Amino acid sequence: MTMPARVHLIAAARPNFMKVAPLWHALAAAPDFTPVLVHTGQHYDANMSDAIFADLRLPAPDHHLGVGSGTHAEQTGRVMIAYEAVAMADRPDWLIVVGDVNSTAACALVGTKLGIPTVHLEAGLRSRDRAMPEELNRLMTDVLADVLWTPSPDADANLAAEGIPPARVTRVGNIMMDAFELTRPAIMAADYPAALGFTPGGYGVVTLHRPSNVDDPAQLARLVAALEQAQARLPLVFPVHPRTAARLATAGLDTRLAAAGVRLVAPAPYVRFMSLVTQAAAVITDSGGIQEETTYLGIPCLTLRENTERPITISEGTSRLVQVGDLVATLVSALAEPRSQRRRPDRWDGRTAARCLADLRARTAGAASAAA
Known part of the structure; x- marks a missing residue:
């Protein structure tokens, strides 16, 4: 009897957990695969990990690397050293890395050097901005990985333009929508806005964490200042990322916002x-993932960035790139428009994990056939 193929799933930061969860559940339900959860500990906070x-009904990680914070080089190096030891002691048949954090690139480099077939979930996204550490991680991971699972046609086009052979690429769709659907009943039951005293459609959500926004005083x-003006138009709730909280407190800006x-x-x-997001009138963010979720939900998303690696959320979705000086005017304009009726991008349907499983199964069978 053939043993189930062992699949290492790498999780490092909050968005990784959401992308890994639907895939873990799909693999766990499949008789021919055994998922092994590897938490690098790159971002570790009880609320955020x-x-x-x-929430996502994931078990405790099979391996916890505990690398913690540090410079990009320190994090990348620690992850490589720790994951290499795990991969050599518990060698998987497949390695799946997700997203674009330091752990993604680090584990992809370790896996491919050890000859482990490596898959990148959410491949092909490009901002064209090499000042973003995430862009460098995306570029490196896509060059290294054996299989590239893309979320959208623009990602396919980016990989083709970079000379990636089509046989390595499969468009599977957006796994974040699977995570949302996986937890939709709990999300609907939570009613966190009511606990904070907000009514549906009567507030906006703010998230900020990118160094280009929060590290420059x-x-x-x-x-x-822009959020103070926006607050006069729409009550805002701001779940504050730990790094952002530290920067605001140092400058005394947290008390100003309050x-x-x-x-x-x-x-x-x-x-x-x-x-919070599902009941919001609008979202103000510099995140990548929230651009996708708001597109799925048809909620206006004001993205405080120079560029985005998810242009489909602008061309087909509800995201708009906005500069800080235009934030209030853009918010007023967005609130005046009817809720978007734009169609969701292709394969953003909550069935991405099933397509990943089918592709992994086909590639496993193909590799076995070739070996025979």
């Missing part, structure tokens, strides 16, 4: 956070 595992001050009426709350686990 442990609680999300519970002058830019952060401009953002706070005085203006912005509701500052701790980072929320996935279910509670999505309960």
Whole structure:
């Protein structure tokens, strides 16, 4: 009897957990695969890690690398050293890395050097901005990985333009929608806005964490001024990322936001956070994933960035790139428009994990046939 193929799933940061969860459940239900959860510990906060595992019904990780914070080089190096030891002691048949954090590139490099067939879930996204550490991680991972699972046609086109052979690429869709559908009943039942005193459609959600926005004191001050003005138009709730909280506190800007009426709350686990998003009138963010979720839900998303690696959320979705000086005017314009009726992008349908499983199964069978 053939043993089930062991599949290492790498999770490092909050968005990784959400992308890994539907795939873990699909693999766990399949008799021919055994999922092995590897938590690198790159981002470790009880609200942003442990609680999300519970929300997504994930088990405790099979391996926890505990690498912690540090510079990009320190994190990448620690992950490589720790994961190499795990992969050599518990060698998988497949390695799946997700997203674009340091752990993604680090584990892909380890896996491919050890000759482990490596898959990149959410491949092909490009911002064209090499000042973003995530862009460098995406480029490196896509060059290294044996199989590239893409979320959208623009990602396919990016890989083709970079000379990636089509046989390595399969468009599977957007796994974030699977995570949302997996937890939709809990999200609907959570009603976190009511607990905060908000009514559906009567508030906006803010998330900020990118270094280009929060590490530059002058830019952060401009953002706070814009949020004060936006608060006068729409009550805002701001789940504050730990790094952002530290920057705001150092500059005394947290008290300024609170005085203006912005509701500052701790980072929320996935279910509670999505309960906030689903009932919001608009979202103000510099995140990547929330651009996708708001597109799926038809909620206006004001993205405070120079560029986005998810252009389909602009061409087919509800995201708009906005500069800090235009934030209030764009918010007013977005609130005046009827809720978007744009169609969801192709394969953003909650069935991406099933397509991943089918592709992995076909490639496993193909490799066995070739070996025979």
